[in-house]
Amino acid sequence: MNRLSFRKLALGVLTLVLFILGWKLVTDARLISPIFFPGPERTYAALVKGLSGGPLLAQTVETVERMLYGWLLASAVGVLLGALIGISRRARAFIAPTLELLRPLPASAMIPVAIAFLGFSDQMVLVVIAFGALWPMLLATIHGFAAMEPRLYEVSAVLGLSRFQVIWKLALPSAMPMILASLRLGLTISLVLAVVGEMLASRAGLGQSILAASRSFRSADLFAGIVILGAIGLCGSRLLSMAERRLLRWQAVHR
Amino acid sequence: MSVSRLSPSVSRPHEEQASPAVQSRIGIRDVTLSYGALQIIGGISLDIAPGETVSIIGPSGCGKTTLLRMLAGLARPTTGEIVLDGQPVSGPSRSVAIVFQDYGKALLPWRTAAGNVSLALEARGCPARERPEIIRDLLAKIGLSRHADKYPSEMSGGMQQRLQIARCLAQEPKVLLMDEPFGALDAMTRQALQDEVLALTAATGATMVFVTHDLEEAIYLGDRIVCLQPNPGRIGRIVDVRLPKPRDQLLTREDPEFLRLRRDLYDLIKDDHQ
Ligand SMILES: Nc1ncnc2c1ncn2[C@@H]1O[C@H](COP(=O)(O)OP(=O)(O)OP(=O)(O)O)[C@@H](O)[C@H]1O
Numbered sequence A: 001m002n003r004l005s006f007r008k009l010a011l012g013v014l015t016l017v018l019f020i021l022g023w024k025l026v027t028d029a030r031l032i033s034p035i036f037f038p039g040p041e042r043t044y045a046a047l048v049k050g051l052s053g054g055p056l057l058a059q060t061v062e063t064v065e066r067m068l069y070g071w072l073l074a075s076a077v078g079v080l081l082g083a084l085i086g087i088s089r090r091a092r093a094f095i096a097p098t099l100e101l102l103r104p105l106p107a108s109a110m111i112p113v114a115i116a117f118l119g120f121s122d123q124m125v126l127v128v129i130a131f132g133a134l135w136p137m138l139l140a141t142i143h144g145f146a147a148m149e150p151r152l153y154e155v156s157a158v159l160g161l162s163r164f165q166v167i168w169k170l171a172l173p174s175a176m177p178m179i180l181a182s183l184r185l186g187l188t189i190s191l192v193l194a195v196v197g198e199m200l201a202s203r204a205g206l207g208q209s210i211l212a213a214s215r216s217f218r219s220a221d222l223f224a225g226i227v228i229l230g231a232i233g234l235c236g237s238r239l240l241s242m243a244e245r246r247l248l249r250w251q252a253v254h255r
Numbered sequence B: 001m002s003v004s005r006l007s008p009s010v011s012r013p014h015e016e017q018a019s020p021a022v023q024s025r026i027g028i029r030d031v032t033l034s035y036g037a038l039q040i041i042g043g044i045s046l047d048i049a050p051g052e053t054v055s056i057i058g059p060s061g062c063g064k065t066t067l068l069r070m071l072a073g074l075a076r077p078t079t080g081e082i083v084l085d086g087q088p089v090s091g092p093s094r095s096v097a098i099v100f101q102d103y104g105k106a107l108l109p110w111r112t113a114a115g116n117v118s119l120a121l122e123a124r125g126c127p128a129r130e131r132p133e134i135i136r137d138l139l140a141k142i143g144l145s146r147h148a149d150k151y152p153s154e155m156s157g158g159m160q161q162r163l164q165i166a167r168c169l170a171q172e173p174k175v176l177l178m179d180e181p182f183g184a185l186d187a188m189t190r191q192a193l194q195d196e197v198l199a200l201t202a203a204t205g206a207t208m209v210f211v212t213h214d215l216e217e218a219i220y221l222g223d224r225i226v227c228l229q230p231n232p233g234r235i236g237r238i239v240d241v242r243l244p245k246p247r248d249q250l251l252t253r254e255d256p257e258f259l260r261l262r263r264d265l266y267d268l269i270k271d272d273h274q
């Protein structure tokens, strides 16, 4: 590890420590009733209890699975569909405006529609996650394809690359920086929708457990769930950043 | 022009003519090109024989790149036609390779030097196990052996230009179109590559159209030199180069004929610039 990244890490840890200290000060001063707002110690205790023997571990696995399946589905469909639309200039011109119109639709607005078709089921939640997380990947792929260096299309024509080769060997790698950034965004959306879906359809998972904790004023359990959700989001985004750095090694001009 | 004018020392294994009627590899027939109302190319006709090397010179903006793009099938003439082996050119094809002037944009930044050359092999369905050896040979020819694993962003302009040439050679083209390919090279590397390119075209019988701003390079490489004039781009003069082959960096450049040609061309260009 070089010095710069070590300093960055140290600063990050310091900020976290300060944040927890601040949290402790606020709760110790009893600015907010402990019934609604537990301190860091109580949250930590609930976390340990829930993860060792309690239901928290199983719920975390449920939610992570749900998030990953929805995200994978959205990524596969988004990149595939985006590639098919993006490779043809005409398809882009026809379809892109409609997509831009559909995109701002909040995914939660889709939930009643999904419930009507699939009921309160795991499939329903999966569809909602996939639908909501689809857009960044779909649009990034289309835009990435459109932004490909035109000279490379000419190179592909002169070399006689097949259409599939153009997609696989030129357009996808050239759109990769955009796609990878969208994958990270999509993962965040998947996590949010997994939690919302669990709350609304009462499927097992952290979402449901948080909701139950809040309804029965178990604020420490509620916060333990939130901490785990934060950790899931952080880990996911860190892992994808690492993959990004590896896959985009060629981009770093001066190493 | 006649094929016999070419030196017999040039071997051309690829050259089996489909029919006796086909005399030229490339035929440019009354070609014009306009962008809207603006005419860029104003009526060019030229026949290029198989195995011949034609140098093209002319002031900046006279349409050299545009002409090459039409030969590669990347741009359509507004009127007239381009013919390859008797067949009208309707689009790009693997048998016509082009080295683009803007070398930086023509390479795949996410592939190493070896990977970029490999693309041409993948395109023509060369089996994976045969590729490494071909790539090694080609990179050696253009002096990039030690840089096979570098990404274009880690290479100098001249290295990128050479890499693009290697990829074109991997295409095994019948026609090689070069748009100022040695512009970013130092004098020594440039001369080495001139000889390499001449040896390659001689060995494969490839036909070459070579755009350059360097008069000596045009003479050294060419069997003929086409001087373009601007506004709109058209042929000002065609100069035959009667220098013995194979060319030699020292002997050829000292040949009285070489010096005479250089003087002629220099006067010609100077007139164009006034
Ligand atoms: N897409 C285009 N639209 C309009 N004009 C163009 C286009 N491409 C080229 N031109 C014009 O055509 C003319 C010839 O351009 P071209 O690139 O062929 O010149 P060139 O001889 O290769 O010049 P250089 O030596 O600088 O490379 C120029 O005047 C240029 O402005």
Ligand SMILES: [Mg+2]
Residues within 6 Å of the ligand: B064, B065, B066, B101, B179
């Ligand atoms: Mg040019």
